[in-house]
Every structure is written in C-alpha cells, then in structure tokens.
Amino acid sequence: MAGPDRGLSELLKWSIENTPAADGNNTSSADRAPASRLNPEVIAALFGGPSDAELMQAAMGVITSTDPGVSLDDKLTAFDNLEQLIESLDNANNLAKLSLWTPLLGMLEHDERELRKMAAWCVGTAVQNNEPSQERLLAMGGIPALVGLATAGDEHLDVRRKAIYALSSAVRNYQPAMDAAAEELAKKGREAGKIDARNMDAVDDLINGLKEETKEKATAA
Secondary structure, eight states: OOOHHHHHHHHHHHHHHTSOOTTOOOOOTTTSOOOOOOOHHHHHHHHTOOOHHHHHHHHHHHHTOOOTTSOHHHHHHHHHHHHHHTTSHHHHHHHHHTTOHHHHHHGGGOSSHHHHHHHHHHHHHHHTTOHHHHHHHHHTTHHHHHHHHHHOTTSOHHHHHHHHHHHHHHHTTOHHHHHHHHHHHHHTTOOOOOOOTTOHHHHHHHHHHHHHHHHHHHHHO
C-alpha cells in the first residue's frame, strides 16, 4: 500500500490539477490537460479503507464460516474476491504471512464441490509463476491433495479441471513440486517418470494427459 508521504503527494497533485485557475479565466475542458486519477490504494490509505491483507482475512472468514446465516453464494463470492486479490504476487505471498494456506488447502476436502473447485482455482492462481508460493504449497502438503482431486474418477469434472490447472501452475519451473507430483501420480497408477520442471513440452505432455482423462470421462458420460 502507498505510504502516507506518497499518498499526500498524489492528493496534492490531484488537487492542483483539478482546481480552477485563480485568474478567473475559464479554461475549457478541451484546453486543459487530462487530470490524473487517484490511486485506489492512496484513497484507502488516506481515508482508512481496509488493506488487501484485511480483505483476504475477511474473505477467508466468510469461506470457512460455520454460521448458518452465511450461504453458499456468500462463500463463493468471498472465494471469487480472494482469487482476484491473490492475482497480485505480493498478496499471494501474504497467504503464508496471514496463515491462510491451512484453511485454503482444507477447503480442497470440503463436501461442497463448488468450494473444492474454488479452492483449487485459488491455489492455482497463488502459485502461478510464483516460486515462494510454490514452495509453501509443497511444504504445506498441498500436492497430494491436488493429485487426488485431479485423478479421482468419481470427482466432478469441473473440480478435476481446476485441480489440474493448480497442478500445472505448481510444478512449472519448480523441480521439488514436479518430483512430488510425479511420485503421487505413480501411486495412482500414472507413471510419469523423471520430468524436468523447466521443460515446458514435457510438463505440457503430463498435464495434457490428465486433461485427456477428463475429456474421456465427459465423452463417456
């Protein structure tokens, strides 16, 4: 978030650009230079809006709530908000600092399939091109859960697809996660062998194989 000094500077700049000239001349809007817009983070810093970290914690609070007054739609909306927030690498890496990885991974085992799907989606977003979050996912034991969802024959197809997306994001360019995924896949009867996580063609072959399984199930259904 922008610091107070930067925020005040931007506010002063905005005020000057949007104040009418003191000489009384009415400059037309066509003649004026386009006014700058205040950064939403600056507005939040100046007027006390919630930080991204607070929004992430609030979203997870709704997602994991046991209050019967919190509906499934409420939880899905909160998940959608969380997913958008962690598109930022800084916010994704804050999942660990805010102790949100444990509840997020716990949702992969929820009875409600829509919540399992959203959890997998958020995991995939958090770890995409983000080695610190890939490390946390591996350390928190998230790879076996994703492999389980991606390969479960009785799992809903949309959940499997999001789990495959999360696996794809988790293993690319991060060898420890690739090795862990290959080991888990072997336990499921899908021998992947040794795959170089930096070899995108090899990774694509693995991921596409999992995708083909879901297509075959969809066709059979």
